[in-house]
Amino acid sequence: MVFRCGLITINKDAVPLKGIEVEVEVKDHVAVVVSTLHYENKEDKAIEAVFVFPLPGDAAVCQFSAKIGQTEIVAEVKDKQEAREEYDDALSSGQQAFFLEESDQSPDIFSLSVGSLPPEESCSIRLEYVTELAVEADGGLRFCLPVVLNPRYQPQGSEGQGVQVTSVPASLVPYSLSFSARVSSPREVSKVDSKCSLEPLQYLNTEKTKAVVKLAAGHKFDRDIEFFIYYKDAHQPAAVVEAGKAFATPGTLIGDPALMLSVYPEFPQAVMSSVTTSGEFVFLLDRSGSMQGPRINSARDTLLLLLKSLPMGCYFNIYSFGSSFEPIFPKSMEYNETTMEKALKNVGEMQANMGGTEILKPLKDIYSQTCIPGQPRQLFVFTDGEVGNTKDVISLVKTNSSSHRCFSFGIGQGASTALITGLAKEGGGYAQFITGADRMQPKVMQSLQFALQPAVKDISVNWDLPKGVSVTPMSPPLNAIFQGQRSLVYAQLTGKSSEGTDGCVTVAYTLAGHIVQNKLSFPLQPTEDTGLTVHRLGARTLIRSLESDKDVGLKKKIVEVSIQSGVSSSFTAFIAVNKGSSQVIQGPLLQRRIPGAGVCEYFHSFSILLIPTRVTGVLEPIPVNFGQ
Known part of the structure; x- marks a missing residue:
């Protein structure tokens, strides 16, 4: 199958993306990631810059904005077709516009279009997402910032046109990257490990519950930024109740409190001894x-x-x-x-x-x-x-x-x-x-x-809440549980009660003929100010669950949840238009695709120059078959 990759601009160095700054806020086992992309048009014509890049597959993209000079434009989540038409209309009328969407084929690839960037103009794009941190075999929490984007093979006869990925060797990536992360937890941060070159871990308090991690200078884009966080006595059952958004309507997903339940089941010893x-x-x-x-x-x-x-x-x-x-x-x-x-x-x-x-x-x-x-x-x-x-x-x-x-x-x-x-x-x-x-x-x-381990069967999550409080699950039913391994459950809490301030949840299942129950009590009051992190992760979980269902009638529900929560989906996109700009772009745009880092030697030796064949910026590649 044909992939399209290589340097795009005619003179090979006029790539409009100049640098990426990444700031991460790790709160226990959840990360909030803010990436700022700096663009600059050094050409003598207005351009449309297109950058295809990876994100974690379960990330919830929740904020997207652009800053031109002192003007900041905050994007909205809209139905993807509606957003695409608005973007095209803006470009046709000479307005600056910004469009962010996830791939139809894979939710871990996003495409960012920066439209109508005038000559000698600069802008900054701010992208924010939240993601869960996976638990490793040795108890560490894995954070990964994908920077390597490999071409995706599109099998013959499969639906869609595949993802157009532009990849170059790490040594030729023409933009810089800076990275830092703040880590905080109720428990002590024991250490942070990484195969990437990091600056020494810096603690921010004497309890060692807060620390800063920074990427050393000179990252070569030949690997994803991956590090492992170790907390003291970290992996225990826990529940985080997050307050709804102020002034949002009660009864809505964003207006009600959201709950994130971390389950660490303990199987009976009698069962585990007979693995x-x-x-x-x-x-x-x-x-x-x-x-x-x-x-x-x-x-x-x-x-x-x-x-x-x-x-x-x-x-x-x-x-x-x-x-x-x-x-x-x-x-x-x-x-x-x-x-x-x-x-x-x-x-x-x-x-x-x-x-x-x-x-x-x-x-x-x-x-x-x-x-x-x-x-x-x-x-x-x-x-x-x-x-x-x-x-x-x-x-x-x-x-x-x-x-x-x-x-x-x-x-x-x-x-x-x-x-x-x-x-x-x-x-x-x-x-x-x-x-x-x-x-x-x-x-x-x-x-x-x-x-x-024997397969766990008949898993159920049962809630015991005070009268007047109800729960709406945002997670699909649990279909797998392993001894000592974390499972996350998200739910929306609706209503109030004067009869009690605590709730209880019981995860019950059958294991090798034994009925097992794991209980956890939790306060209904919000436990900490976490912004809307739990809401967004819950919304993302709900969206993914609905997307995996083949019922085409669920599209309306997916779009509704996506717009209400501000979290992207396969049917929605972020759109921002600079309607207040006094400068209208005249004439056609040149399209410039930003090359991403690729590390697979199998395609390192190939470079393809893509040149716009029409003034509209449509690119025609020299085909190379990477599958043979």
Whole structure:
């Protein structure tokens, strides 16, 4: 499949994006991220600058504004088609306009259009989003700022046109990046680790509950900014009640308090002592061209470690895939010395030489295989996630979720968070990101331990609230729970009561024939001033849940929740128009696409010069097939 990538401007250096400043506020296990993008038009004609960039797949984009001189324009969330028409109309009439939307194919890719930027004019774009921090195998919280954007392979016959990604080697990225993060928690910040070069951790108080993390100068865009935060005694059940927005109408999502519940279930010891040694383990390994180099080595090492750790007597099979797919056995085989040795030899010889990334075909073949009685199926997927049909893949896993659990591994820098986390969430499993050998072993063993745990069934969340207070869930029903691993539940609290100030929630489930209940009491009064972080994360969770439903009638509800909460969705976009500008742009615009950082050696050697073929700025690329 053809990707479009490379430097865009005719003279290769007139890229209008000059720098990015990122400020992060980490509050316990939630992060608020503010990115400011500085643009400057050094050309002699007005331009439209287009920048395609990654964000975490579960991020809630909640604020977007532009500043030209001393004028600030705050964007609104609108129906995407309406916003696009308003943007085009503004450009046609010579007004400055700004348009931000997420990709139709993958929710972790956004496109920002800066329209009608006059010659010698500068502007700053402010983008804010909130995101949850994942819990690592060693108890650390993982924060990742994606800066690497890899081209997404669009399989033949799949819907849509794919995501147009412009990528260049890290050394040629023409804009700068500065990064800092403030960390605060009720508990002591023990340490912050990262493979990126950071300045020494700076504590802001004697209790060490507040600290500052800064990226050292010279970040080369060859890796995402990833660091791990460790709190003292951090992972305990907790509930955060956040007040509604002042002056908002009570009874609305933003007007009512919102609750974020962190569940850390503890399974009975009698059940955990009888962890299953049975199961059918199916491994799906990406051997497409984009996996060349360190990625295929990391995926091989991960798979070899898992193979050597399987319990004797279980069943297993290994699928390789690229443009085609092939299993090493015609069907899943019993795991013994003979089959293990054959598998280890086979995996050790695997290379990234199978073309494109056609993940749907092997998944369909796996799901067509009859499950083995008494051997619960566990699917492990290893991929860099560079596909343009992310939603189709996740939908297929969701459709078959009753027959298996899916554990996913994102391999290398720039792996699609939307695909990796989506596979695990819809498959009732767990997602891991492998960006280096130093953290691989604990992550691999954690996923295997989760897979060996008996599947939790009949999960319910039951609320006990004072009379006059009701709850409306914003999270979909829990479909997977693992021992000691956090699950988050969001809900809207409506009404008031004079009878009590506390509420109670019970998470009940069946585990290996045992009925288990975990209870948590919490105060109904807001616990802290967190702005609207919990509301926005809850709205994002609700939007994602509605989007995953195939009912086309839910679009109206998604747009309603998106506009009310100010959180983006696949059916809405942010639009800002500088209607007060006295300067009207005359004549056609030149379009300039901003190249993003790419690290995969498979496409580093390619540079493509895209030149506008018409005054409207339509770009015609020289085609290159990265899937062959």
